[in-house]
Amino acid sequence: MRNIKTHKVEQLVMAAxxxxxxxxxxxxxxxxxxxxxxxxxxxxxxxxxxxxxxxWTAPLARPVAGWLADRIGATRAFVIILVVCGGFSILSGMAxxxxxxxxxxxxxxxxxxxxxxxTAGVSFVVxxxxxxxxxxxxxxxxxxxxYAGTGNVGAGVGALLLPRIYGLDYHAAFIHLGIVAxxxxxxxxxxxxxxxxxxxxxxxxxxxxxxxxAFVWTRHAAIALMLAYAMSFGLEIGMNAWLPGYYKMGFxxxxxxxxxxxxxxxxxxxxSFAAVQSFNASLFRPLSGWISDIWQRNRWMPFPxxxxxxxxxxxxxxxxxxxxxxxxxxxxxxxxxxxxxxxxSVIILAFFGVAVAFGTGGTFAIVPLMFRERPGTAAGFIGxxxxxxxxxxxxxxxxxxTSFGIGGIHLGYAIVALxxxxxxxxxxxxxxxxxxHPEGHGIGSKEKWLGDSLLPxxxxxxxxxxxx
Amino acid sequence: xxxxGITEAITADESHxxxxxxxxxxxxxxxEATIAVAVSVFAISMGLSGKPVAFKKHVVFEKKPAxxxxxxxxxxxxxxDCTTVTPEKS
Numbered sequence: 162m163r164n165i166k167t168h169k170v171e172q173l174v175m176a177a178x179x180x181x182x183x184x185x186x187x188x189x190x191x192x193x194x195x196x197x198x199x200x201x202x203x204x205x206x207x208x209x210x211x212x213x214x215x216x217w218t219a220p221l222a223r224p225v226a227g228w229l230a231d232r233i234g235a236t237r238a239f240v241i242i243l244v245v246c247g248g249f250s251i252l253s254g255m256a257x258x259x260x261x262x263x264x265x266x267x268x269x270x271x272x273x274x275x276x277x278x279x280t281a282g283v284s285f286v287v288x289x290x291x292x293x294x295x296x297x298x299x300x301x302x303x304x305x306x307x308y309a310g311t312g313n314v315g316a317g318v319g320a321l322l323l324p325r326i327y328g329l330d331y332h333a334a335f336i337h338l339g340i341v342a343x344x345x346x347x348x349x350x351x352x353x354x355x356x357x358x359x360x361x362x363x364x365x366x367x368x369x370x371x372x373x374x375a376f377v378w379t380r381h382a383a384i385a386l387m388l389a390y391a392m393s394f395g396l397e398i399g400m401n402a403w404l405p406g407y408y409k410m411g412f413x414x415x416x417x418x419x420x421x422x423x424x425x426x427x428x429x430x431x432x433s434f435a436a437v438q439s440f441n442a443s444l445f446r447p448l449s450g451w452i453s454d455i456w457q458r459n460r461w462m463p464f465p466x467x468x469x470x471x472x473x474x475x476x477x478x479x480x481x482x483x484x485x486x487x488x489x490x491x492x493x494x495x496x497x498x499x500x501x502x503x504x505x506s507v508i509i510l511a512f513f514g515v516a517v518a519f520g521t522g523g524t525f526a527i528v529p530l531m532f533r534e535r536p537g538t539a540a541g542f543i544g545x546x547x548x549x550x551x552x553x554x555x556x557x558x559x560x561x562x563t564s565f566g567i568g569g570i571h572l573g574y575a576i577v578a579l580x581x582x583x584x585x586x587x588x589x590x591x592x593x594x595x596x597x598h599p600e601g602h603g604i605g606s607k608e609k610w611l612g613d614s615l616l617p618x619x620x621x622x623x624x625x626x627x628x629x
Numbered sequence: 630x631x632x633x634g635i636t637e638a639i640t641a642d643e644s645h646x647x648x649x650x651x652x653x654x655x656x657x658x659x660x661e662a663t664i665a666v667a668v669s670v671f672a673i674s675m676g677l678s679g680k681p682v683a684f685k686k687h688v689v690f691e692k693k694p695a696x697x698x699x700x701x702x703x704x705x706x707x708x709x710d711c712t713t714v715t716p717e718k719s
Contacts, residue, residue, distance in 0.1 A: 170650050300647060303654045310661055321668065420678075433672040444665035447658040504673060511669040 184315030209559025227541025234355030235291035247342025254335030317439030393520025395550025441514025449522025483519035498571025
């Protein structure tokens, strides 16, 4: 390990800035969807496909990124992500030049290079691992919350500022974003240190095994938390990509009536409305961790069926409250959309964003406590697979919109809430009802997945711990 | 060992005396929430007013016509073979 004099707050800031920029790269396309859709004559399905494409690589790449961060260190993983994604961002901005060279149409070149740029989203897991390597458990909640919340706001900043700074010139935006990614990579090479000490660095490498991964992936509690994260973070990123197009098409008349006529003005308006969700979902996330602490301190456990005897049971109840809020807000979004009242829709969207933040912050207030010995693997699974939600939701919205005709664009939220979210919540309740070791129950026994070699670290998961 | 390790860690989470950076972290946490509320108010007020706020008013990308008509001849140009050309209509 390099001998650099640093402080954990510097490493936290570094991780947050890198993640923030990766998030900006990730959702820069969404900010320009109205322009791209107009330039290439995309229909509603084309917009939905473009929106969902930003998330295609995340479910598979995030667990790999978590494993890579454990194996080679988070700082090196960050540099690889920033250089690759920054490079392809520059290429996507020069699609007019490079597309003919590789025999592709400009739109296809732009589309596929943006899919590669979107892998920047895997940096979430890398940063979670980096922060965990530097902070102690007593301050982990605040540190992870600050890291994730500050980083996530990159999407909102993109939606809010990029159309204002660059107008319709998305080419320049993509090139500039890529150049800054290279600068941040240089900063990490200069000042980044992968762990607080050698012991932590070696422990991370030691638990990054296929058996450990299989064990975590098959726990009911891990699956339930993954679904909870799909209801919150998966939904957030799906909405980041979907909302600018939704407001442009779903409220075309209302936006025009408000005085937004040119494509640029409509794009700014739609992006601003979409940013409400993104900003609230991102910036209230650290507060969610803090509220989780308050519930924990006061031992608030209002819900029946959920365990009340675990040390961290109040945090599970807080997450349950958040999941119910998210489901309610989805239904209210549909009602506001059907009414055609754009201001009501944006106000509900603001509360929706807060509810999503409650869910994301609440989930990762539990993960490090429940999967204390292998937070990287658990974070990779929960933070990665849950992104599938971000792919599926916009596709459902698009298909519902085309199936139901006029007004159908608003129905997708309620359908997702009723058909997907309520079953997810029921599974969450079942997986969290055990008073002893909810994380020990799963598909297959510990012996099956870990063999006879049961590492000492495994004891922490399976022995009766945390019971009052 | 692990059992007590985890229990102690969780208990310590509630009674731990935090380092100086922590209070600033909580301050940032509330600042971020305030920014989120401010952005929401801004977007909603913009929606009500119908006035977009753009830093860059000039439109860079625009679809251009395929054929551009040449500048009309001027007597002062001094060209003897100056003729007026009109673009073909498709």
